[in-house]
Amino acid sequence: MKGASICRKRRRRALLCLLPALCLSGHGQAAAVLDGRTLRSEDGARVVWQREFPPAAGDLTGPLEVGGVTYLGTGPAVYAYGPGGEVLGRADLPGVVTSLEASGDAVRVSTREAGYSERFTLTREGGLTVQERAVPPPDPAITGWLARVADAVPVPELDRAAQDDPSNPFLALRQAAQPGDAYTRLSEVRRALNANLTFPAWVQLAARLDAAGFPVAADLALDRARRDAAARGLDPQVPVSRAALAAYGNPSGYVGTLLSQNRLARADVWMRHLRQLHPRFEGGPALYARYAALLDAQGRAGEAEDWRAFVDDLRGGTLYNLGPEGTRSVRDAARLAAMTLLLSLLAALLTLSARAWRRQGEDLRAQGGRWGSWLRHPLSRARRTAVAYASAPERLTLTLLCAALFAALGGWQWSNQARADLSAPALTTGTYGGGWAGARLNDLNLRPGPDAALLAGLAAQLDGDTGQAREQYTRALPDACALNNLGVIAQGREDNPQAREQYRAALATRPDLSAAAFNLGLKPAAPELDFQRTYRPGEPRLCYPDQRSLTRALTGDLSTTLGRALRQPLALIRPADPGGRPAGRLGWAILGALLWAALLAVSLLLPRAATPAQLGRPAGYRLLAFALPGTGLLEIAWGAVLLLLWAGALAALVASAGVGGAAPFLAFPHLTVLGGAGARASLLTLLGVTYAVNTLVLLTAEVRHARRARQEAGA
Incomplete structure (x- = not known):
């Protein structure tokens, strides 16, 4: 009896173990199938559930079933669906999903974006979690995907789309914007705020909540955007380009809209969001200045001064502490210096040519004249250029001025290159x-x-x-x-x-x-x-590396640029890209200044073509010496100083006169020190002083020259 009882128990246990298999034998197991843009879960001929995906959702990848959960790649996102078709979670990825693979209980996802691919691991923790660091690229096609999908849904299908995808907050917000009672609208807003989003989507959602009249919800969305950005490694110390900021929800553009609408209370919230998360965004100083001016106009001088002090704090670590966009100021300063030196050189050469004109013509008459001698006796003609009639100190001054022009043009090119390198997309996304x-x-x-x-x-x-x-x-x-x-x-x-x-x-x-x-x-x-x-x-x-460190890594300092120009001068005029586009007129100008300086340096070895007595002091020379301060005093060091002061004052006056509209190359918009009536008054005073000193010195020289001539005539 005891043995029979044991046998009955064993048979009962075996039947219990076989019961699930017997149940399944009469019913097919549900399987997910992707048919075009329709995802269905089929149990034999019976459709358990299905989802339609509009073309705006992008490419579909999958499906993949792991542990009773169905995963589908939809554009740059992966959705996880439960046995009944309910959305269990969504993972936003920094690229379009290209493959899904099972790895134990996890899912391995491959993405592709603009020539590179990444691999991520998804786990079912708190919905659907990406284990690795996923940084949204500054690509609106990726960062604006959720909003774009929601906007593509027609109004009649809005309720069904929101029911199929409750994880998309932009669908819920569109429902909240529909006519209805206040309680229903607030419920939809609360549902939108319960979403799991990346920081660009939070910023986009905040702007829509603000525009729809939900400012408190918008503030909460901005706070969540900052928290998500901090978790993904974004930092306020890393600059952000205008293109990247536009892809991240364009908060600066929305601030401009609020300021145009005179909604300063809301603009203040968005300005402080930028100040906390993206203080060094491209174009920030101009927006900060505009906002401070509006605060001043409202009598809020204390707040305006706080914003200006904040902008001053951003200058630390930049080039010469000029601010995030200080490379533009360096460029304008280099352009102004080049303009000053070029003006000085032309004035000096014009004056020296006027002094040598008569004697040069006499020397070249037997060789075919002033112009024909270039064809008959080119070497002899080159020996009798206007510079050959100058003294050694005057030639040395010309050589030094030309070498300084080469350095100024190199500084101009260096500032352009530094600005271009610092604006590289890899360095202006808010993180590394x-x-x-x-x-x-x-x-x-x-x-x-x-x-x-x-x-x-x-x-x-x-x-x-x-x-x-x-x-x-x-x-x-x-x-x-x-x-x-x-x-x-x-x-x-x-x-x-x-x-x-x-x-x-x-x-x-x-x-x-x-x-x-x-x-x-x-x-x-x-x-x-x-x-x-x-x-x-x-x-x-x-x-984080500051702007000076990045410049050293990317471009090097000015000596690096000048050294490269000296070692490889032809590189200045070679095509800057494989397409064959020329490097620009600046490269030709630098090469010309280098050759000019070399020729002037060679002229230092040549003896003077005529004595001062043979050259004399022609009337044209005297007139130009008075009209162009310093050009008649190049034999002494103070003559060069006077010439540079005159040329610098004149160039700065031209720049401050606002002629850049007609001649853009004369505009220096980022040299703010030149603006204003006070600066122009100072420049005019400096110009007057140079003329006064030059006139006094030249009159003394003329009196001394006349006295010497009388003494020689009397002897």
């Missing part, structure tokens, strides 16, 4: 690293050295590759930024003594390094540190 910026960072021709190693190490560290980051920082030592970031790596390994030692070494190397001071528990004041305390509490502060 990430697939999009990393692919373009490799295209930059970085100069080997500590600054380039620091930039590469920072990009690797932000992407989570601490091994590569440590290797790059070691190459950058003893750079203070590299020391600080090595300390951050040590602190991440919980090696706090080593971290504090690195921070102290960094602060000893650069006492003004705010990141190291922050990490040591001090309280330095800087816009980026306020962001760190608010949105990355408890995390150590990374040190």
Whole structure:
């Protein structure tokens, strides 16, 4: 009996184990199928659920079933659907999804964007989570995908689309904008704020909430945008280009709209958003100045002064502390210097030619005349140019002026190149690293050295590759930024003594390094540190390269540009790109100044073609010496100084007169010191002083010359 009871129990247990299989044998197992733009879950001939995807959603990839969850790549996003077709989560990725693969309980996703690809791992934690760092590229096709899909839905189909995809907040906001009771509208707004978005989508949503009359919800969306940006590695110390900011929701453009509508209360909220997250955006100084002027007009002088002080704080670490767009000021200063030197050279050569004109004509008469001698006796004619009749001090002055012109033109080119390099997309997205910026960072021709190693190490560290980051920082030592970031790596390994030692070494190397001071528990004041305390509490502060460091890594200093021009002068006029477009007139000007300076230097070796007595002091020479201050006194050092002061004052007056509209090459809009009546009055005074001093010295010289002539005649 006991044995029979045991057998019955075993048969019962076997039947219980076979029961699921018996149940399944009568029903087909549901499977996801993608038919065109329709995703269906089919159980044999029965359709369990289906979803339609409009063309605006982009390419569809998949489906992939893992653990009873169906994954589908839709444009730059991956959706996870439950057994009943409900949306379990959405992962926003920085590229269009190209493949989905199962990896245990996780899903491996490949994306493609503008010539590069990335791989990400998705897990079902809190919806659908991307394990790796995913940085949205500054591409509106990616960052504006959710809003674009929602906007493509016709109004009659809006309710069904919102029910099919409750994770898209722009659909909920469109529902809230439809006529209805206030409670329903607020419910849709709350549902929109419960979404999981990247920071560009949060900014876009905030602008729409603001325009729809939900300012409190817009403020909350902006706060979430800043928090998401901080989590993805964006930092206020990294500049943002106008194109990148437009792709990130265009907050500066929306501020302009608010200011035009005189909605200063809302504009203040958006301005402070920019001040916290993107203070160094392209065009920022102009917008800050406009906002401060509006505050002044409203009698809020204290707030306006606070904004101006904030702009002054942004000057630290820039080229010559001129501000984020200081390269434009450097360019205008170099252009003004080149204009001054060119004017000085032309005035000096004109005066010296007037003095040598008569004697030169006599010497060349037997050789075919002033112009024909170039064909009959070119070497002899070259020996008798106007410069050959000048004294050695005068030739030396001309040579030095021409060499200075070469340096000024080189500075002009250097400022243009520095501005172009600093505006590279890889360096103006608000962060470093990430697939999009990393692919373009490799295209930059970085100069080997500590600054380039620091930039590469920072990009690797932000992407989570601490091994590569440590290797790059070691190459950058003893750079203070590299020391600080090595300390951050040590602190991440919980090696706090080593971290504090690195921070102290960094602060000893650069006492003004705010990141190291922050990490040591001090309280330095800087816009980026306020962001760190608010949105990355408890995390150590990374040190980011400033504009001067980036310029050294990208372009080098001015001596690098001039040295390259001296070593490879023909490179100045070679095509700047494979398409064959010429490098520009500036390259030809630099090459011409270099050749001109070389010829003047050679002339120093030639004896003077005529004595001062033979040249005399013709009336034309005397007139030009009075009209062009300093040109008649080039044999003494003060003559060159007087000439440069006169030419500089005249060039600055032309620039400040506002003639740039008719002649753009004479416009210097970023030399603000030249603007205003006070500057013009000072320049006119300087011009008058140069004429007065020049006249006094020349009259003294004329009196001395006349006295000497009388003495020689009497003898």
